[in-house]
Amino acid sequence: MPTPSTQDRHIIAARLKGYLNKPHDAIDLLTAALEEDPGSIRLLRFRGHRRISVRDFEGAIADLTTAATHLPEVPDEFELYQKDVEPDAIALILGATDIQDHHPSVQSLEGSPEADRYMTTLHSAVWYHLGVALYLDGQLSEAVEPFRKAYETARHYESKVASLDWSYMILRRLGREQEAEQLLTTFAGLVDEYDAQAAGYHERMELYSGRRSGDDLRDTILGDPIQLATVGYGLGNWYLYNGEPDKAETVFDEVLSAGARYAFAYLAAESERERRGELAAAYR
CATH class of the missing domain: 1.25.40.10 (Tetratricopeptide repeat domain)
Structure with a gap:
């Protein structure tokens, strides 16, 4: 240039x-x-x-x-x-x-x-x-x-999957489950565009799609601070709106313990901690 x-x-x-x-x-x-x-x-x-x-x-x-x-x-x-x-x-x-x-x-x-x-x-x-x-x-x-x-x-694949990921979490939080399910269909249609650059968001979307369990995904990220920060928030959210708020709070704490203070996932987990009492009451 x-x-x-x-x-x-x-x-x-x-x-x-x-x-x-x-x-x-x-x-x-x-x-x-x-x-x-x-x-x-x-x-x-x-x-x-x-x-x-x-x-x-x-x-x-x-x-x-x-x-x-x-x-x-x-x-x-x-x-x-x-x-x-x-x-x-x-x-x-x-x-x-x-x-x-x-x-x-x-x-x-x-x-x-x-x-x-x-x-x-x-x-x-x-x-x-x-x-x-x-x-x-x-x-x-x-x-x-x-x-x-x-x-x-x-x-690009990463931008597409990241947008779908946040959209899915929002719609589930809002109780708009049918719309959230439609996003999983959209995700399935992107398989030919896969790019490893989307690691983190891709794994979270696989979780939402039922291709892997929450507990298995958690086991794979616990020893990796980077993956814990990027994947953990979506996992905690998934536990939350699937009726396991105690597990959600544990994962949110683990994300914060990773120390990635400027990552969006960290900021989101931080906001969950601030609203912990409200969240627990809403999802129990």
């Missing part, structure tokens, strides 16, 4: 700060960039994400809702993941002026081998993170539509 713009440099720097578990610093960088370009959907998308990390759900919802409102005005674009962003950040620090394009348009690359290294898109990411922020804020009904749109705009 040409020499990165000031906006792109702020985003790369903010993402690097996020990888270093310094989300407040990331927010400061993105806020500075937004002062120069207050209408940037791309900047709002990344700041909304990091506001989730610091438990500023109201701020995240505001950023991501604004971004979502203006998505029809902006062509969709691919986004890179950490494995590509981090080395480019280091390259820029060392004086590089020419790095790969972090935000190529979907139209320019879709269907080409070059598109394979991009795992999500701007539109899908905005909707997905808005759904997460609403969910963590306790606005379950309001989160249904963003996750539906995240699925519809997803172009």
Whole structure:
């Protein structure tokens, strides 16, 4: 790509700060960039994400809702993941002026081998993170539509399965079981698109589909902090709305013990602990 713009440099720097578990610093960088370009959907998308990390759900919802409102005005674009962003950040620090394009348009690359290294898109990411922020804020009904749109705009297996996973959990929580079952049919139809990048969400969807038991899945993740953090919350939720709140609370505690403070699953388990008495009463 040409020499990165000031906006792109702020985003790369903010993402690097996020990888270093310094989300407040990331927010400061993105806020500075937004002062120069207050209408940037791309900047709002990344700041909304990091506001989730610091438990500023109201701020995240505001950023991501604004971004979502203006998505029809902006062509969709691919986004890179950490494995590509981090080395480019280091390259820029060392004086590089020419790095790969972090935000190529979907139209320019879709269907080409070059598109394979991009795992999500701007539109899908905005909707997905808005759904997460609403969910963590306790606005379950309001989160249904963003996750539906995240699925519809997803172009990769991981994004599709992640959106289905959160949607399934929400619908089960809301007692909309028939709609939740329809999502399992959708998941079954994605078998030919399987990608190992979706590990965690894929296993959770297999649990919901009855392809593996809750207890067996729990046994496989207990010795792995990463899998415990990513899979455990969905497992705890599954125990909860299947009439085993004690097991759910145990798993939520195990997720928190993994210590992945900025993972969405950790944040969700944290919110469950805060509402423990209410949840226990509702599901016993």
